[in-house]
Amino acid sequence: MQLDDLYRRVIMDHYKNPRNRGTMNEESVTINLNNPTCGDRISLQLQMEEGKVADAKFSGEGCSISMSSASMMTEAIKGKTFDEALSMAEKFSALMKGEPVEFDEYEELDALSGVNKFPARIKCATLAWNALRKGIEQQQE
Amino acid sequence: MNINAIREQFPILHQEINGHPLVYLDSAASSQKPRSVIDAVNRYYELDNANVHRGVHTLGSRATDAYEGAREKVAAFLNAGAPEQIIFTRGTTTALNLVASSYARSVCKEGDEIVITPMEHHSNLIPWQQAAKATGATLKYIPLQPDGTISLEDVEKTITPNTKVVSVTYVSNVLGLINPIKEITEIAHRNGAVMVVDGAQSTPHMKVDVQALDVDFYAFSGHKMCGPTGIGALYGKKALLNKMEPIEFGGEMIDFVDLYESTWKEIPYRFEGGTPIIAGAVGLGAAIDFLQEIGLDEIDQHEKRLAAYAYEKLSAMDDITIYGPKQNRVGLITFNLDDVHPHDVATVLDSKGIAIRAGHHCCQPLMRWLNVSATARASFYLYNTEDDIDRLADALLQTKEFFGHAIG
Numbered sequence: 331m332q333l334d335d336l337y338r339r340v341i342m343d344h345y346k347n348p349r350n351r352g353t354m355n356e357e358s359v360t361i362n363l364n365n366p367t368c369g370d371r372i373s374l375q376l377q378m379e380e381g382k383v384a385d386a387k388f389s390g391e392g393c394s395i396s397m398s399s400a401s402m403m404t405e406a407i408k409g410k411t412f413d414e415a416l417s418m419a420e421k422f423s424a425l426m427k428g429e430p431v432e433f434d435e436y437e438e439l440d441a442l443s444g445v446n447k448f449p450a451r452i453k454c455a456t457l458a459w460n461a462l463r464k465g466i467e468q469q470q471e
Numbered sequence: 472m473n474i475n476a477i478r479e480q481f482p483i484l485h486q487e488i489n490g491h492p493l494v495y496l497d498s499a500a501s502s503q504k505p506r507s508v509i510d511a512v513n514r515y516y517e518l519d520n521a522n523v524h525r526g527v528h529t530l531g532s533r534a535t536d537a538y539e540g541a542r543e544k545v546a547a548f549l550n551a552g553a554p555e556q557i558i559f560t561r562g563t564t565t566a567l568n569l570v571a572s573s574y575a576r577s578v579c580k581e582g583d584e585i586v587i588t589p590m591e592h593h594s595n596l597i598p599w600q601q602a603a604k605a606t607g608a609t610l611k612y613i614p615l616q617p618d619g620t621i622s623l624e625d626v627e628k629t630i631t632p633n634t635k636v637v638s639v640t641y642v643s644n645v646l647g648l649i650n651p652i653k654e655i656t657e658i659a660h661r662n663g664a665v666m667v668v669d670g671a672q673s674t675p676h677m678k679v680d681v682q683a684l685d686v687d688f689y690a691f692s693g694h695k696m697c698g699p700t701g702i703g704a705l706y707g708k709k710a711l712l713n714k715m716e717p718i719e720f721g722g723e724m725i726d727f728v729d730l731y732e733s734t735w736k737e738i739p740y741r742f743e744g745g746t747p748i749i750a751g752a753v754g755l756g757a758a759i760d761f762l763q764e765i766g767l768d769e770i771d772q773h774e775k776r777l778a779a780y781a782y783e784k785l786s787a788m789d790d791i792t793i794y795g796p797k798q799n800r801v802g803l804i805t806f807n808l809d810d811v812h813p814h815d816v817a818t819v820l821d822s823k824g825i826a827i828r829a830g831h832h833c834c835q836p837l838m839r840w841l842n843v844s845a846t847a848r849a850s851f852y853l854y855n856t857e858d859d860i861d862r863l864a865d866a867l868l869q870t871k872e873f874f875g876h877a878i879g
Contacts, residue, residue, distance in 0.1 A: 333822050333873065337815075368814060369831040369838060369845040391844040393814035394874075448818060 335444035336451070337394065344398035344438070349405050354387045359469060361461040365453055370396045374404075374461040378469050383407050383415055388458065395451050399442060400458035406436035412466045419459045426452045472769045478854050480505040480761075491824025494859045499644055499672060499803050499850030500828050501694050504758075508697055511757035515750050522746055524723060538749050541756035542739075548759045549689065550680040551706045558705045558712070558739040559752055563671040564594040566690030566705035567638070569742060570667055571598030573715045574688075575636050581607030584634040586664070588613045588621055588650075589840050590643045593833040595669040599638060608635065615840060618796040619646040626658050634664040641673035645832050645841075645848065646795030647778065647803045649673070653684050660685070665711065671695060675852070676774055676801055678767040681706050693751065698758035702751030705742075712738045719744040770853045774802030777851045781860045788867065794841055802851035805832075808867065811874045813847040819870040825863055 358377040364370065370392035377385040386404040390397070403422075407415045414435075422439065424431045428446040433439040445455045478484055481503050486493055495503060515537060521530035523538045539554070546554040560566040575585065575598075585599045589612050603610040613621050613629045621639075630637060637659040642649050656666040665687040673679055675696030681689045688711070692703040707715075717724055717735055724744040726734040735741035762770065778800045786793055790809035808816055813829035820827055828848045831838045838844060849863055 333819060336818065337873070367830065369835070370814075371844065393812035395814070451814065451818060454814060 336448055338441040338444065340438050340441035341394060341398045344401040345394040348388075348397060348401040350387050350401065350408075351389060352387050353389060354385060356385065358385075359465050361465045361468070363457055363461045363464070365392070365396070365457050367453065370454060370457055372396070372400055372457050372461055374400070374458060374465060376462070376465045376469075378412075378466075382409065382411050383466075384409070386462075388461075392457065393451075393454055395442075395445060396454040396457050399455045402436065402439050402442070403458045403462060406433070406439060407462060410435075412470065415462060416466060419463050422459050423456070426456060472765065472773055472853070474773075474854070474856055477765065478856075480507065481854050482506060482509070484854060488824040488826070489822050494825040494855075494862050496849040496851065496855065496859065496863060497826045497828050498675075498852035498855075499695070499848065501700065502675060502697050502852050503854065504699070504754075505697055505761050507761050508699065508754050508757045512699060512750050512754040515753045520750070523749055524740070534749055537753050537756075538747065541752035544756040544759045545704050546706075548679075548763070549674075549706055550682050552682060553709060555737070555739050556706055556709050556712065558707065558742045559747055560690075560703050560705055561701055561748065562692040562694070562703035563669060563690045566688075566703055567595055567667070567669060568598045569705055569718060570636075570638075570688045570690070570707070571602040572718045573742075574665070574711065575599070575602040575608075576605055577714075577716065579603070579606035579608040579635050582633060583608040584611050584631065585609070586611045586613060586630050586634050586637045586659075588639055589615055589836050590619065590621075590646060590834065591638070591640055591836075592644055592669065592671065593835070594671075595638055595640055595667075596836065599636070602636075613639075619643070619794070620648055620796055621650060623651065623654055623658070626655050630658050630662050630664060632662050634659070634662050636667060637664050638667035638669065640669040640671070641679075642676070642801050643795070643837075644672045644803070645805050645834050645837055645846070647800045647805065648796055649799055649801060652686065656685050672801070672803075675762075676767075677771045687711055693755040693758060696758055697761055699751045699754035702748045702755045704755075709738065712742075715742075717741045717744065721745050723747070765853060773853060774851050774855075775800070777855055777857065777860060778802045778804065780857055781849065781851070781863070784860055784864045785867070788864070788871075790871065791867070794846060802855075803848060804850075805846050805848045807843060807846050808871060808874075811870060813845045815874065816847045816867070816870055819873060820863070820866050823862075823866045823869070825866050827863075 358375045361374045372390035375387045388400045519533040521534040523535040542554045545557045659666040667688040668686045670691035674691035689706040694700040721744040724741045781804045792807045794805045817829035
């Protein structure tokens with residue numbers, strides 16, 4: 331078990347300097363999700379325009395994995411259509427199962443591949459993506 | 472107390488985790504099991520297994536004797552008096568739910584009060600929330616002092632003649648403190664309320680005498696005290712149990728069944744619908760034998776020594792917050808490193824073979840009171856040593872370094 335597999339430089343950078351952390355004033359959808367087993371919380375704000383995620387912001391509390399994952403996700407999905415964003419979410423699930431996927435759209439996400447070797451931490455990494463799915467589903471209803 | 476001889480009896484402890492000898496510091500979540508308990512459960516399945524209370528055949532009698540023998544052991548262990556005052560349950564949660572769903576819902580009405588504290592585990596909080604909602608009773612909290620303890624003055628102020636039920640944990644699974652149960656019970660009784668105690672964190676670690684405490688109900692789990700998972704018990708005073716309706720219906724718990732009406736067996740059987748947890752009860756009986764052979768006072772002293780050692784060692788570190796009072800602690804220590812999330816702490820420790828708990832410990836209201844979202848917790852039992860704590864402290868220093876370097 332190599333800690334460096336989990337805590338890669340990119341992850342620690344996003345943890346230390348989270349992108350898109352905060353709230354926006356524009357009209358948006360807010361999704362609040364908890365990880366009830368450990369107390370992590372995320373509040374994801376999505377600005378949706380013409381079938382696209384125009385902007386994304388997040389706030390919340392959690393470990394380095396959940397917060398860096400949220401930071402990367404918000405970067406990755408900005409400007410993407412709903413379908414593109416959802417297919418990235420699918421790809422991220424595959425990554426967590428240890429499947430060989432690559433994120434050409436936003437390569438930094440590859441850094442989270444080590445999480446699959448730490449089963450107890452997968453839920454931390456997927457929290458933000460679950461919030462994204464929920465937000466888009468709400469919008470599409 | 473010969474620690475090495477005790478450790479020898481726990482097969483699971485002698486293994487490497489992630490290339491390091493295991494240091495198990497999560498016994499407050501679930502303890503490890505000695506050989507004698509594992510053997511007792513196996514022996515039961517290999518030699519005596521059958522259903523209880525109904526077989527005419529020999530195995531049926533043996534299984535019944537084993538199950539009822541375990542009940543007698545639990546009764547003696549808690550100094551509970553008559554064994555029929557012990558109801559076997561799945562654990563503390565089921566036991567507390569039984570009191571809340573049966574007793575509390577039958578006695579409480581609008582204007583009555585149920586009194587608990589903000590330090591309760593969810594299993595001693597939500598059943599009362601639900602009982603209050605169902606009956607219109609008011610749920611009241613005894614406030615906590617800045618160090619997390621409760622003052623008897625506040626207990627006096629919170630409990631009133633309208634209070635029907637008071638339910639408090641004997642030992643906090645987060646703050647590591649011991650509540651003054653005897654004194655709270657006296658105040659509850661003076662106001663005409665019954666006293667319920669969550670004994671999940673006390674029963675494994677210290678001598679408990681339910682008659683001396685004079686509590687009305689006392690719940691605990693087997694798996695935290697060297698016994699199997701899925702078995703626990705509720706002690707209740709006979710007069711109260713006799714007034715309570717069952718909440719689960721079916722086999723084993725009936726006296727006479729007609730098409731439209733049925734009657735119930737006497738206590739404790741009326742609360743044990745269905746085939747009971749026979750092998751679990753046998754294992755719990757073996758766990759009680761094991762603990763009593765070592766001596767609860769010995770175990771208590773050993774853990775308090777470890778707690779004092781851990782408190783001293785950890786509080787000497789920089790950038791660490793320890794929760795709960797310094798004095799009167801049981802063998803657990805809840806803490807946070809200032810700049811590292813407890814999940815990350817637990818992952819780094821796990822990579823060094825050290826098992827601790829990270830999260831809200833099923834105490835979300837207490838986490839809010841502490842103004843944190845999660846904490847780390849190391850908890851000790853009879854098989855832990857000062858060496859384990861040294862390894863914890865070293866690993867915490869390395870964690871700080873790892874994250875300091877990674878973040879810095």
